[in-house]
Amino acid sequence: MFEAAKLGACPQQFPNLEAAIGYIAGTATQAGEVRPWVRNVETKVFLIIGGRVQPQTGVRQ
Numbered sequence: 001m002f003e004a005a006k007l008g009a010c011p012q013q014f015p016n017l018e019a020a021i022g023y024i025a026g027t028a029t030q031a032g033e034v035r036p037w038v039r040n041v042e043t044k045v046f047l048i049i050g051g052r053v054q055p056q057t058g059v060r061q
Contacts, residue, residue: 006036
């Protein structure tokens with residue numbers, strides 16, 4: 001299960017990563033505003049912040 005959020009909306013849950021990425025795709029980022037993000041609900045690891053994939057070095061998947 002994955003959770004995603006974008007500017008002006010509450011976080012929503014998705015059954016897979018592809019659906020979560022599709023939800024934030026094309027979301028603009030603005031200085032000083034909340035960035036779109038995707039995280040794994042089970043591990044609480046953020047995978048994408050501000051539309052950029054986060055490095056997972058040393059983090060158990």
